Amino acid sequence: MDFGIFAVLAQDGVTNGAVYALLAMALVLVFSVTRIIFLPQGEFIGFGALTVAALQSSQFPRLIWLLIGIGVLTFLVELGSALRQRRYKPLPRRLLMWSVIENLIYPSFIWLLAHTFDWQGMPMAVQILFTLAITVPLGIMIYRVAFQPMAEASVLVLLIVSVGVHFALLGMGLFIFGPEGSTTHPFTDWSTALGEMPVSGQSVVVMAVAGSLIGLLYLFFDRTLYGKALRATAVNRKGAQLVGIGTSQAGRMAFGLAAGLGTLAGTLIAPLNTVGYDTGFVVALKGFVAAIVGGLASYPLAAAGALLVGLLESYSSYWASAYKEVIVFTLIIPVLAWRSLTSGHGDEE
Amino acid sequence: MSADNNSKPVLETRNLSVRYGKVEALRGTSISLRAGEIVTVIGPNGAGKSSLLNAIMGALPSEGQAEGEVLYMGQEVSHHAIELRLGKGLALVPEKRELFTTMTVEDNLVLGAYRRRKAGWSYRDGLEGIYAVFPRLKERRNQLAGTMSGGERQMVAIGRALMSDPKVLMLDEPSLGLAPRVMAEVFQVISHLRDTGVATLLIEQNSRAALKVSDYGYVLEVGDVTLEGKASELAQNPRVIEAYLGAKH
Numbered sequence: 001m002d003f004g005i006f007a008v009l010a011q012d013g014v015t016n017g018a019v020y021a022l023l024a025m026a027l028v029l030v031f032s033v034t035r036i037i038f039l040p041q042g043e044f045i046g047f048g049a050l051t052v053a054a055l056q057s058s059q060f061p062r063l064i065w066l067l068i069g070i071g072v073l074t075f076l077v078e079l080g081s082a083l084r085q086r087r088y089k090p091l092p093r094r095l096l097m098w099s100v101i102e103n104l105i106y107p108s109f110i111w112l113l114a115h116t117f118d119w120q121g122m123p124m125a126v127q128i129l130f131t132l133a134i135t136v137p138l139g140i141m142i143y144r145v146a147f148q149p150m151a152e153a154s155v156l157v158l159l160i161v162s163v164g165v166h167f168a169l170l171g172m173g174l175f176i177f178g179p180e181g182s183t184t185h186p187f188t189d190w191s192t193a194l195g196e197m198p199v200s201g202q203s204v205v206v207m208a209v210a211g212s213l214i215g216l217l218y219l220f221f222d223r224t225l226y227g228k229a230l231r232a233t234a235v236n237r238k239g240a241q242l243v244g245i246g247t248s249q250a251g252r253m254a255f256g257l258a259a260g261l262g263t264l265a266g267t268l269i270a271p272l273n274t275v276g277y278d279t280g281f282v283v284a285l286k287g288f289v290a291a292i293v294g295g296l297a298s299y300p301l302a303a304a305g306a307l308l309v310g311l312l313e314s315y316s317s318y319w320a321s322a323y324k325e326v327i328v329f330t331l332i333i334p335v336l337a338w339r340s341l342t343s344g345h346g347d348e349e
Numbered sequence: 350m351s352a353d354n355n356s357k358p359v360l361e362t363r364n365l366s367v368r369y370g371k372v373e374a375l376r377g378t379s380i381s382l383r384a385g386e387i388v389t390v391i392g393p394n395g396a397g398k399s400s401l402l403n404a405i406m407g408a409l410p411s412e413g414q415a416e417g418e419v420l421y422m423g424q425e426v427s428h429h430a431i432e433l434r435l436g437k438g439l440a441l442v443p444e445k446r447e448l449f450t451t452m453t454v455e456d457n458l459v460l461g462a463y464r465r466r467k468a469g470w471s472y473r474d475g476l477e478g479i480y481a482v483f484p485r486l487k488e489r490r491n492q493l494a495g496t497m498s499g500g501e502r503q504m505v506a507i508g509r510a511l512m513s514d515p516k517v518l519m520l521d522e523p524s525l526g527l528a529p530r531v532m533a534e535v536f537q538v539i540s541h542l543r544d545t546g547v548a549t550l551l552i553e554q555n556s557r558a559a560l561k562v563s564d565y566g567y568v569l570e571v572g573d574v575t576l577e578g579k580a581s582e583l584a585q586n587p588r589v590i591e592a593y594l595g596a597k598h
Binding site: 085152225228229231232235236238239240241242243244245246 | 406408411428430431432435436440441443445446447448449450451452456459460461463464509510513
């Protein structure tokens with residue numbers, strides 16, 4: 001292999017690695033705050049990519065139907081839990097009013113927006129923002145409906161629920177978007193060359209976006225009260241409850257962020273790959289391998305793991321393309337062996 | 350006693366019981382606490398003291414079940430979530446401190462004020478107040494909480510609770526594992542809090558020190574209050590002296 005091929009493969013690996021890094025961060029975030037392994041992450045990749053593609057081809061973004069449906073479900077769940085507690089206290093009117101706004105009015109408003117504007121002509125950044133306005137609340141609602149009622153359950157039970165949510169969303173994805181995949185417009189046609197290596201503008205955009213998102217996440221966790229509250233919940237759940245950071249509030253924040261990161265990862269890969277309703281799962285699993293490198297706890301290690309996964313995938317697709325997935329997922333075995341040898345004992349509560 | 354005995358209690362429990370599955374940890378306990386008062390609950394291990402504080406705060410583990418009434422300023426709060434009770438003015442420093450060990454001292458304190466967002470109040474003012482009480486925390490504000498000594502951790506834990514501006518501060522074994530000198534410092538802070546109008550509900554293994562700073566005391570044994578009275582009187586009670594203040598074996 002000459003240097004040119006080596007460099008191209010490296011560029012490819014780092015580009016994919018940057019996307020895996022976003023997914024790995026989201027998985028670490030959700031797990032450390034809620035102890036949930038966020039398998040539905042992959043669906044958000046597909047939902048995000050397909051929604052941007054729909055906006056670009058002037059179709060109605062059908063994901064909004066799902067938002068409206070789950071919104072109604074979330075409202076019913078919240079109404080039910082308020083009615084069940086009526087024995088102790090009067091109906092929490094303000095809470096229910098917010099529930100109506102968040103779960104019923106907001107989705108209808110989004111539906112209206114989708115109909116009023118011509119999204120095809122908008123800049124891609126606006127299309128992506130509009131997509132986020134659909135998927136982030138969707139992530140929060142999914143937490144509210146599926147996970148919040150059982151937030152204290154064991155990691156295994158939460159994983160099983162997570163598998164259930166994954167299949168449910170996958171099925172709805174097939175129903176909403178159909179079996180066909182789509183691609184979105186490229187971010188840019190610009191390209192250049194660094195010495196012998198051609199550099200595609202696409203890779204540069206992906207790396208820049210992923211890099212700045214990681215930087216923003218760092219600032220969020222390090223500087224803002226909400227970011228600190230999420231870290232605090234991850235470090236000490238009981239301590240967090242005692243200062244008034246409710247487990248469910250932290251869980252909703254984590255799910256909203258994770259849904260957003262998954263969506264962005266989807267829109268980053270969509271110009272280069274045909275993304276279908278079920279494409280995201282394998283991509284998210286690679287993010288999961290990276291998150292495992294970080295022990296589902298460390299953001300920097302997870303990011304490093306993501307680069308490792310990206311590079312490994314890229315070079316193995318050159319040498320043994322038939323086995324590239326096998327090689328990437330086999331990485332989990334030495335990583336787990338190394339982690340269990342270095343970390344002494346499991347810290348499962 | 351500085352507390353006005355006719356004033357209404359800030360905190361009261363009526364017939365408060367706690368059970369974990371089939372195990373009853375607390376049986377119909379009734380205690381009360383007035384503004385600016387320090388009340389201590391003494392008793393052997395496993396008498397249900399921690400369960401009492403956790404039930405008042407609404408912070409029982411999920412298998413724990415509380416029954417009975419908790420009244421804050423005469424208002425029933427026993428079905429409120431922790432956040433609501435915290436917002437009203439209850440704060441608990443748990444036995445294990447439960448600090449955010451991988452975060453700095455200052456972040457720990459700032460998070461203590463997570464629910465305290467009012468116009469015109471900045472957490473900076475709150476921090477200054479805490480640093481005035483615990484000057485050592487100011488020196489160490491950028492240190493990770495997990496790297497602090499036992500006494501300093503206790504100060505962070507108390508400081509974090511005070512950041513929420515509580516009217517009732519509950520302390521679960523604040524002197525546990527502390528050197529005598531540090532313990533004295535913690536008790537000094539507790540008696541200082543009285544002047545700020547904060548009522549303190551204290552649980553202590555070190556009954557002698559606890560009764561010395563307290564106004565009133567309860568003896569809790571196997572889930573029941575078996576004795577109560579002014580702290581100075583309890584300290585003279587032969588039964589208390591024999592069981593809790595006697596020579597250490």
